[in-house]
Amino acid sequence: xxxxxxxxxxxxxxxxxxxxxxxxxxxxxxxxxxxxxxxxxxxxxxxxxxxxxxxxxxxxxxxxxxxxxxxxxxxxxxxxxxxxxxxxxxxxxxxxxxxxxxxxxxxxxxxxxxxxxxxxxxxxxxxxxxxxxxxxxxxxxxxxxxxxxxxxxxxxxxxxxxxxxxxxxxxxxxxxxxxxxxxxxxxxxxxxxxxxxxxxxxxxxxxxxxxxxxxxxxxxxxxxxxxxxxxxxxxxxxxxxxxxxxxxxxxxxxxxxxxxxxxxxxxxxxxxxxxxxxxxxxxxxxxxxxxxxxxxxxxxxxxxxxxxxxxxxx
Ligand code: ADP
Ligand code: MG
Numbered sequence: 001x002x003x004x005x006x007x008x009x010x011x012x013x014x015x016x017x018x019x020x021x022x023x024x025x026x027x028x029x030x031x032x033x034x035x036x037x038x039x040x041x042x043x044x045x046x047x048x049x050x051x052x053x054x055x056x057x058x059x060x061x062x063x064x065x066x067x068x069x070x071x072x073x074x075x076x077x078x079x080x081x082x083x084x085x086x087x088x089x090x091x092x093x094x095x096x097x098x099x100x101x102x103x104x105x106x107x108x109x110x111x112x113x114x115x116x117x118x119x120x121x122x123x124x125x126x127x128x129x130x131x132x133x134x135x136x137x138x139x140x141x142x143x144x145x146x147x148x149x150x151x152x153x154x155x156x157x158x159x160x161x162x163x164x165x166x167x168x169x170x171x172x173x174x175x176x177x178x179x180x181x182x183x184x185x186x187x188x189x190x191x192x193x194x195x196x197x198x199x200x201x202x203x204x205x206x207x208x209x210x211x212x213x214x215x216x217x218x219x220x221x222x223x224x225x226x227x228x229x230x231x232x233x234x235x236x237x238x239x240x241x242x243x244x245x246x247x248x249x250x251x252x253x254x255x256x257x258x259x260x261x262x263x264x265x266x267x268x269x270x271x272x273x274x275x276x277x278x279x280x281x282x283x284x285x286x287x288x289x290x291x292x293x294x295x296x297x298x299x300x301x302x303x304x305x306x307x308x309x310x311x312x313x314x
Contacts (some may be wrong), residue, residue: 002095003122005079009100010086010117013107017116017134019082029118031083037138042073048128050310056172059098061179061186062129063105065258069211071113071190074208074258077137078145079197081192083118084110085134089125102131113192145264146274150206150225154265154285159191159277160184162214163248164239166256173240182245188260194263195277207264213255213307217263218291225265230292231283231303257308 001009009022022030033039041288046052046066057065067084084091086106110117113134154232161184168185171177178184191209198204206225208217214236222229238253239245248256265285283294291303 001099006122010103011227013103014117015111016117017114018082020116020118023116023118024120025168029083029085031118031136031148033138033211036141038141038144040074040077040079040137040144042070042137043132044069044073045136045236046131046133054129057186058179059101061110063102063107064109064187066131066133067106067109067115067135068188068190068260070124070133071109071115071192072188072209072211074135074137075190075195076145076262078143078195078204078207079137079139081113081115081135081137083136084115085120085136086117086120087132087134088120089123089130091125091127091129094129097253111279113185113190116182117272118162120154135178139199143199143209144257145195145204145291147206147208147221147224150227150265150285151233151267151288152285154205154267155270155281156218156263156265156283156285157279157281158192158214158261158263159274159279160181160235160259160261161237162210162259162261163253163256164198164241165258166213166246166252167239167248170252178243181245182241184239184241184259186286188258190260191262192275197274198264198266203266203268203270204264205266207262209257210261210263210308211257213257213305214253214263215255215291215303215307216257216307218303219305221263222291223224223284226288228286228289228291229283229303230286232294234252234296235280235282237282239281254303255306269302
């Protein structure tokens with residue numbers, strides 16, 4: 001299938017949305033930004049053998065996760081996603097069926113989050129599959145929840161559970177797994193509602209999504225806010241995955257990436273559940289002094305960021 005017919009197919013399958021005045025088919029998409037809002041733009045690669053493997057991840061999963069990466073960034077600002085753009089490079093060996101199933105997964109997420117696919121680019125790659133998702137969103141002026149707002153004394157909170165995605169990858173290195181036993185890896189749901197709720201209530205002083213791992217993403221907040229952090233090991237919500245379900249290893253919860261949970265700080269009391277998602281307090285922000293892990297027995301050790309970093313041996 002050539003580029004033109006592939007774009008035609010995508011155009012037929014994509015839905016419009018309130019933000020899109022002109023979508024797929026012209027030189028640019030024309031978008032409507034609500035009065036009094038600021039625009040958000042995020043872009044994320046999905047690269048074969050870096051973010052997924054064809055033998056591990058069904059095409060629908062790759063498509064779903066591709067859009068989820070972008071939605072999760074919008075969630076981490078407390079924003080509303082408005083439109084998505086998909087740039088894809090495929091080598092000649094990629095079957096039409098693979099592309100169809102990839103699109104089905106991506107468009108399922110688009111439908112669920114009511115985010116129209118409003119454009120993109122399609123090209124032949126030099127080898128393998130590469131996709132880039134751009135998500136455009138908006139927030140009421142001046143209300144974006146940044147990484148830089150954490151202050152000493154703020155509580156540190158996380159949504160859902162951590163480490164489930166890293167545990168899935170560790171398990172797949174040993175053999176086949178059932179996707180249903182590792183939901184958060186194969187079907188992560190971006191915490192868009194939670195992020196918006198926190199932003200509306202003015203509850204989050206700083207926020208980030210856990211895409212690289214708790215230790216690394218917490219370090220981003222600390223660096224941008226000029227603060228330190230103390231985490232209570234026993235409080236970290238470790239995911240239960242596999243069959244029979246087992247708690248993931250502490251290192252997977254501390255450093256594993258791609259859980260797409262929200263990590264945020266707050267000077268106020270935060271409910272135990274927001275938009276149906278459990279929220280756990282795992283520590284508090286300190287004066288600058290780096291990141292510290294407080295152990296059950298009273299011991300303390302430095303928390304080193306060992307999450308995902310490109311161009312570094314992980
Ligand atoms: P141009 O030559 O201006 O880059 P294209 O022929 O690449 O135009 O794209 C035509 C239309 O199809 C544009 O609206 C573009 O946004 C859209 N499009 C191209 N590839 C994709 C894709 N993979 N997903 C969604 N829309 C796409
Ligand atoms: Mg183009």
